[in-house]
Amino acid sequence: MSRLESVFTRLRAAGERALMPYFTAGDPSLELTRRLVIEAARRGADVVELGVPFSDPIADGPVIQRASGRALANGASLRRVLETVTELRREIDTPLVLMTYYNPILAFGLEAFAETATKVGVDGVIVPDLPPEEAGPFAAEAEPAGLDLIYLVAPTSTTARMRMIARRTRGFVYVVSLTGVTGERQELPKDLADQIRKLRAVTTKPLCVGFGVGRPEQAATVGALADGVIVGSAIVRLVEERAASPTLVRDVGDFIAALKEPLRTKR
Amino acid sequence: MKVTLPDARGHFGRFGGRFVPETLMAPLDELEAAYRSARRDRTWEARFRELLRSYAGRPTPLYFAARLTEHAGGARIFLKREDLCHTGAHKINNVLGQGLLAARMGKTRIIAETGAGQHGVATATAAALLGLECEVYMGAEDVERQKPNVFRMKLLGARVTPVQSGSRTLKDAVNEALRDWVTNIRTTYYCLGSAMGPHPYPMMVRDFHTVIGKEARAQARRLIGRLPDAVVACVGGGSNAIGLFHAFIGDRRVRLVGVEPGGHGLASGKHGASVSGGAVGVLHGTMSYLLQNDDGQVTEAHSISAGLDYPGVGPEHAYYYDAGRFEFEAITDEEALEGFQALTRLEGLMPALESAHAIAYAMRVAKTLPKSKAIVVGLSGRGDKDVHVVAKGLGIPIE
Numbered sequence: 001m002s003r004l005e006s007v008f009t010r011l012r013a014a015g016e017r018a019l020m021p022y023f024t025a026g027d028p029s030l031e032l033t034r035r036l037v038i039e040a041a042r043r044g045a046d047v048v049e050l051g052v053p054f055s056d057p058i059a060d061g062p063v064i065q066r067a068s069g070r071a072l073a074n075g076a077s078l079r080r081v082l083e084t085v086t087e088l089r090r091e092i093d094t095p096l097v098l099m100t101y102y103n104p105i106l107a108f109g110l111e112a113f114a115e116t117a118t119k120v121g122v123d124g125v126i127v128p129d130l131p132p133e134e135a136g137p138f139a140a141e142a143e144p145a146g147l148d149l150i151y152l153v154a155p156t157s158t159t160a161r162m163r164m165i166a167r168r169t170r171g172f173v174y175v176v177s178l179t180g181v182t183g184e185r186q187e188l189p190k191d192l193a194d195q196i197r198k199l200r201a202v203t204t205k206p207l208c209v210g211f212g213v214g215r216p217e218q219a220a221t222v223g224a225l226a227d228g229v230i231v232g233s234a235i236v237r238l239v240e241e242r243a244a245s246p247t248l249v250r251d252v253g254d255f256i257a258a259l260k261e262p263l264r265t266k267r
Numbered sequence: 268m269k270v271t272l273p274d275a276r277g278h279f280g281r282f283g284g285r286f287v288p289e290t291l292m293a294p295l296d297e298l299e300a301a302y303r304s305a306r307r308d309r310t311w312e313a314r315f316r317e318l319l320r321s322y323a324g325r326p327t328p329l330y331f332a333a334r335l336t337e338h339a340g341g342a343r344i345f346l347k348r349e350d351l352c353h354t355g356a357h358k359i360n361n362v363l364g365q366g367l368l369a370a371r372m373g374k375t376r377i378i379a380e381t382g383a384g385q386h387g388v389a390t391a392t393a394a395a396l397l398g399l400e401c402e403v404y405m406g407a408e409d410v411e412r413q414k415p416n417v418f419r420m421k422l423l424g425a426r427v428t429p430v431q432s433g434s435r436t437l438k439d440a441v442n443e444a445l446r447d448w449v450t451n452i453r454t455t456y457y458c459l460g461s462a463m464g465p466h467p468y469p470m471m472v473r474d475f476h477t478v479i480g481k482e483a484r485a486q487a488r489r490l491i492g493r494l495p496d497a498v499v500a501c502v503g504g505g506s507n508a509i510g511l512f513h514a515f516i517g518d519r520r521v522r523l524v525g526v527e528p529g530g531h532g533l534a535s536g537k538h539g540a541s542v543s544g545g546a547v548g549v550l551h552g553t554m555s556y557l558l559q560n561d562d563g564q565v566t567e568a569h570s571i572s573a574g575l576d577y578p579g580v581g582p583e584h585a586y587y588y589d590a591g592r593f594e595f596e597a598i599t600d601e602e603a604l605e606g607f608q609a610l611t612r613l614e615g616l617m618p619a620l621e622s623a624h625a626i627a628y629a630m631r632v633a634k635t636l637p638k639s640k641a642i643v644v645g646l647s648g649r650g651d652k653d654v655h656v657v658a659k660g661l662g663i664p665i666e
Binding site for chain 1: 292442451549565
């Protein structure tokens, strides 16, 4: 059983939901990203998503776009993010998932990336611009290496696509809650419950919802429906606001604890 | 060579495809189905043909440039006059096709990206013609550089949204248009301006422009009495080039040469020559050659011509380059300015700076060939829009 699978098995048995915070690696620096991830793991993150900055993040809203720009200006790259994972693995065993666009992986080399990522302790990879139809060559390297390739479903996915994606994904299904880019929203989409119900009808794999979830009460609502909650832009924005503050790490930790609270077992 | 590309998944060999967020996958399937159905619909097809004729001004002539030929001192140079099209460039062919498709799909809003503003103006034109709401994304840097075109789009009723992210040029305008499309997918049609992006765009945009090459091939037979020895066109994303080349792909003795923007020269690193100076990668939904660093980050293109200022190239060009069918050459900013001046002075034709790259290359290669040879050059657009840039390039201050 992969590290990701065992997390969801354990949480399901306990009636608990997963919290999956996202950090843009290298914002404000790789060293602070390392400290933020350790703090997140300590304060209730069940899986941590590390965003690899890319020059053209078409699936991301303004907050993560800005963070990616800062991270790139600070010299972050896929190679250096993998080095950060190496360091993190000396301190935490929380599952780590990389979110990266496809081109940096292509430039690294599919085989070299699958091998290196697995070796340093990356558990899974989310590639927002790599739908299953195009993922054959990468999956052929990732799967034998034991690297989970996690696919996304969207509100526009047909039932046939939902079924195909749920079958191919490893670890969990990344449920994009809305038609749009990453970023906080005032309201959760009205048809989210409907989307989750349709997915439950085609798969028993864990469902984790991302895009547009940014507040503890939203996390609570999503937690009542899905197996996990992914929070990105709200955390990245907090990092942006407090980047220079001596309390950055603690403030982010407090926020993560608040997001996790409604997802814990109630009894 | 029988032309049956792309394959069912939108691949041109190892290039092309559909590298987009899941949200766009089903809508791209719908778009492809709608496109295929439109092309089988005789009424739709007849309306498209009629608009190309009576609205865009097709067919455009093939013109023998006698004085330019004499000046170059070798092979005869013929110009395919896309500069005579309505809105001043070949771009109108594509937007009329896509505009009619958007209307047929029941979309009420059309969005586009633009660099120099030519595709934006063309899209705004089609939107005005068809009564569609129109929003054009344009890099903030380009908005500054191309004020007259911004105003033209506004006059046509379009909203122009400056893009402040990234390098604030064409590449970022495409990013923002894609983000808009992901958000407003149910009501909005994305009118992509070049033969690039995710499948079916490279196929669709090519098909809407193949009329250029079909006309040119028949005209060359009449005018020259045979097929030309070479066909030359400038390549940014590559829409006018694929449109002009496509009819000649099976004619193995006709050289097909794409001319990329060499900027300050390939060695300087400041250029937009994705094929000559890039590497295979994925950008904006397609696999092709692109300008990037060792980490797979896309780098900025540099060209005096805003329309060629793009770090990628359409996947079909990448395919035919690898297959050895298309050749690619680079022309620097300086050479393009020389081409611009030569055509203006010798023929009274002011080419777009994009097209001036093809003119400059044609002059260079004509010199090396005997008078018995013939070259067809794509004069993809007219140059009125570029006079400010040319003045600056030549160091001549104008108001």
